[in-house]
Amino acid sequence: MNNRNDLKSLELTVGDVFSKNARLKARNVNVFYGNNKAIDNVTIDIGSKEVISFIGPSGCGKSTFLRCFNRMNDTIDSCVVQGEITIDDENIYDKKIDVVPLRARIGMVFQKPNPFPKSIYDNVAYGPRIHGLSENKEHLDVIVEESLKRAGLWQEVSDRLQSPGTGLSGGQQQRLCIARAIAVSPEVILMDEPCSALDPIATAKIEDLIHELGNDYSIVIVTHSMQQAARVSKRTAYFHLGKLIEVGKTKEIFTRPQHHQTEAYISGKIG
Amino acid sequence: MNNKIITPLEASNKVKKSIAKRRAKDNRLKLYGRVAISLAVCFLLILFYSIFSKGYSGFFQYYVTLDINFDRERIDPKGDLSDNSLFDGEASKIVNESLFSIIQPQGRKAKKQAKKIVSSGKDVRIAKMVKNDPSLFGTTTKVKFALDDDIDSFLRGYIKRETPESERRISNKIIEYIDKLNEEGRISYEFSDYILSGSASGNPEMAGIKGAFIGSMLTLSVCLLIAFPLGVATAIYLEEVAKKNKITEFIEVNINNLAAVPSVVFGIMGLAIFISIFGMPRSIPLVGGMVLALMTLPTIIISSRAAIRAVPPSVRDAAYGIGASKLQVIFHHVIPLAMPGMLTGTIIGMAQALGETAPLLMIGMVAFIVDVPNSIVDPGTVLPVQIFMWADFAERMFIQKTSAAIIVLLGFLISMNALAVYLRKKLERRW
Known part of the structure; x- marks a missing residue:
């Protein structure tokens, strides 16, 4: 599979799509919405404990592709995914795979902060509860506290865990969502433009958090902001009209893009 | 033709001119609204006044x-x-x-x-x-x-x-x-x-509504117990589980059509199915409740589906994203959030069922029954049918009794609607 000659997509993609210690591997992935092809033959590896960002103009399919990794596209009736995506060499689109444990392994943070209309505590505790991760109440308390600490929210909310999660500010809500995602100890976290609804200060906090979390998790972040991609990720993938145009080290993508379309986007000519 | 671009000064003058017109339009609309509402309130007050002033002597x-x-x-x-x-x-x-x-x-x-x-x-x-x-x-x-x-x-x-x-x-x-x-x-x-x-x-001075009231309660309980779970389950299935295809589309269209079917048709159906085929006794609240449940089901399904659709998709995404199964998403998130809407629809359906006479006439709940029903299989009648029967009797005193029964029915309806408002307020999450 890793033989480059097998892969048609390489005719398109410039740069190094492969990773030495790959955790997630996508091979020749096509996504259709009805008759509309949203992702065209994308192949990419996502390494272990790597922060990779997907950039590209609006409607280029980066969010769609992100949602393939935890099969969130299953919830859309007309959406069909072809090709192969593996996590630790296990095809997640295999018929035998159950999406419930898969989504516990691959967490997701959405564009708009979407805490449940429940208390802060219950928001974080929800995942561990449904997956049966905690043995008892004390253990659950520890999980909640630890998750909130890692999400950098503990100091702000430790005295009001029972107040509603939706009462927090936008940035706090997004960190609460990150805490909720890491409470089930996932291996990969997918972030779909996590800062697009936030002000610069909240954004900075989230970016710091991504930096830190990058030490323990593989993080895939879709972003509209090239500066953000440059700040948080080691690798960057550029999508255009459903195709993966170029993948490479973030520094190189932003300083020496090889593909003319990437260059055009980076320099602000398209997008 | 004057095609030149207008200057800011001209523009602001023109805006000023047009503003008076727009204001007048706004005010006119407001006025129409106020007139309509005060007319409605007026008629309502007249209605209540005439019912209560004439009916209270029935007590x-x-x-x-x-x-x-x-x-x-x-x-x-x-x-x-x-x-x-x-x-x-x-x-x-x-x-x-x-x-x-x-x-x-x-x-x-x-x-x-x-x-x-x-x-x-x-x-x-x-x-x-x-x-x-x-x-x-x-x-x-x-x-x-x-x-x-x-x-x-x-x-x-x-x-x-x-x-x-x-x-x-x-x-x-x-x-x-x-x-x-x-x-x-x-x-x-x-x-x-x-x-x-x-x-x-038969003696109007001794006639009362206890039997009909209890009959109404029993009938409505049967109706609620059947229609609510069935309606909510159907709505959840259609909205959350079923794939959108020709069959579900067909079912949807038919549910919407059922909501518009005259209630007497449900009565005929109840007569044909429950009484003729299954051989259930006539005049019992169980059959009455089942017939009314058939009638209220479309209302409950339609309002429950609207309530489910109003649950923000972000909540669903969040739950799915963390690995909740379909059932968990439905029971932990969708139903609690949709519950106020579902309950409102249900109570409106119940209020409709409470006032229904025609289908119950079909299944024989119009019989003259002296005993108060003790269970859902005792023959009984319901408030609207009792009103209908009394209104038909010749004795002068039944006129007052009819008015009194109408007041009781109205009171029942108003308290049910008040309950709907209360439940909605209570269950609605304001966060």
């Missing part, structure tokens, strides 16, 4: 107070207070004697007429009294008896003294007796003890 009736000698030998000949013994007793005779001692009727014909002054429920009343309190035996106590409905109507002024005797429902003699009783201060106008605690009766 009252005329009574005559008589001195009753509770002679055990005569009332309870066997001395064991059993229904049998009390039935053999002479309670009616004692009441008549007491009445005659006041009005002194002369001759057989006069006595026969005079007997009718006190309602025929007098022996039942005495039997009830001694059963509740046997220590009454041996005493002479003042007891109030309902007056016959014609006399009640006479006292209310519906039957006029000036009308020639041949055209009047009560004779001159009776009027004479009534005047006598009135002079002695024995006639009183009081809150009726029959209207709320009695059930159907």
